Amino acid sequence: MNNLSGTGFHPISIGDQEFMPQQTTKTVDWKALREDFPILDQKVHGQPLLYLDNAATSQKPRAVIDALSRYYERDNANVHRGIHELSNRATAAFEAARVRAAKFLNARSADEIIFTRGTTEGINLVAAAWGTKFIKRGDKILLTEMEHHSNIVPWQLLAERTGAQLVFLPIKGDCGLLDLAQLDAFLTSDVKLLAMTHISNSLGTINPVAEYCERARRRGIATLIDAAQSAGHRPLDVQQIGCDFLAFSGHKMCGPTGIGVLYGRGEVLEETPPYQGGGEMILSVDFHQSTWKHAPHKFEAGTPDISGAIGLHAAMVYLDGIGRDRIAQHDLELGAYAFEKLAALKGIRLFGPPIGRAGLVSFLLDGIHAHDVVTVADQRGVALRGGHHCNQPLMKKLGVESTARASFYFYNTTEEIDRFVEVVREIKKFFGG
Template structure:
């Protein structure tokens, strides 16, 4: 039984919620773990772990291929997870393609939607704050079609300028692909406004929601985008899970990306008749247990209430920014007014990798490197940063331990 509180009773008991996550009970280098790398992957509550375990112990079978009891149970649980995800983001289950994550979802759009449609002179517009997964697929398609990938600049505070975006949405732009929340800066982009401007010009939009869904309520139907991609492992679910939502007209017009079993209606040597979306894009045996686990993660997050999650993380982020601002020689990258609980920073005289390694010896887990965002690092004139990323299961005491560890490590590296 989870320690979560009923939404109707108000905000959850966050201390009790924390006990739902077994990994947070462990020690690292003889010190209690302070896990500040949730933007990399989120930790898993017992509800998810137990669901995956129960599937393998009691229900393991392939989906949509057998009429025996286990096959029926597996199929119902798998499709039930799709329905849960659809409700979570306010879309129809039939418009939600289950994928291995955001990377696969974006590649699906690149090869099934963009490749047949782009040609010389066409432009895919991205931004300087994109993850490589929202840059490289478009470059690969551009090389094959003669199209061009163009990037929208970000301001010194780490934001997109709406006037600059409007000016960049020129007639040759066929697709505008951008992140909902930056995985480096935490910047929350004005998705509705950007999609509205693109739609006025007949430009298709794709939104990378990897860092949004775990931390805030997302109503895809209200955003006005054409495609929305997200990853399960960042939202308390297993790795190798995620989904692509697309407008129905796109799903029906797009050819399949992968070919194989399940995505067909009839196969003959003369031709193949494909299944209806979303199954048309789901060839082969899927990550059944993983997506059933993701369904359990959705249940867990829904039980907490995403409004409570967002408020809790905003409170923790404010504390973290205040703590970091009190450390001499420390620079925070980006200062967008609306930001999620992701903070990238540098310490004068310390390499990001050295800083992260020494913080690990204090039991503090942060990520160091370019965070799969080379163009953004170049934009800010740095090779790498340390990134601390919070989730609702973190505590104010952990932020104090983190700040004390940074003080200590800075002294060692000075």
């Protein structure tokens, strides 16, 4: 097996065994970790690539790319059905990924881990399966104003079907914080679900979700956490958060696209009906009726994304080799550094909290549209994002159509942020700002 260059970690095995990577030093050499990411070593428009679109998707380390290749070169077969050796290996690797995901979230059991296509499908699964059974006409679903479209639209569809109503916890101003003091007033007896994001993908706000879940739980309200922006960025403990559901995507945390995890508390999953019907999820099928397996398999109809789960397994091992607590600290430092440097510029509007923010910064330059900012930055090798970031209701609340966003991951450095801020200066100059 290849060594992970620059990290000193042992690579992961695909089977049901796992070699936990060893941390060789207490402090992390973030720059050295860049060598694990082949894609970072390239030029774009003649300039070294500066990838700052990590909130959209992260890059993939060699360990994940190799895990995918190895699976297809040696073990590929369908899972759960075959008697032959390759099928056994594929099944073992797929289920090992589920066990690892349970550990990643500190779930009580691997049966609480459902593989999905990503956060979006996870939330849709809850809305379709759990929501259809438990949400009735007149019930309220409590969301926040900073939710991604993927944590709004599935509830709108559910509300349309059931006659339920959506209610939104407001955010305050450009600093984009929720007011915890207001929460109790919103947790009325007709609220059946609180679904909220852990980290806002446009504001960088980190919500104290354990506190929110605790207050909801006291009133018997179910809870769902959108962990798309937090899963690869900080330690996650579903028992400590105390949520009923938590969804995340593999691709934003070094894993492949097309795979994600929905955690569901065991008791809740047991009473939740299936999501989609098909192979894999059934016990027996008759012409007119069927019985299905227990969770998590009753939620996984059809051949799953086996290689995706294996790639995600490699990603989780890789991240924990670095230490998600260290990544969270590095995120905080990069976020604060970028915010401070940008705030020193004239004619800039910044969104999200000045301190205690995640590793991303949304901004607007006076008189310059976000898309123009992103186009010019791209010509300087800097990958930013411009647009509504799937946050149209939030953009309306902020009174803007779009923002430009730089989002960081652990392989980004303060030197890169300096270069990014210099490019922002150039952009202002270019457009005469």
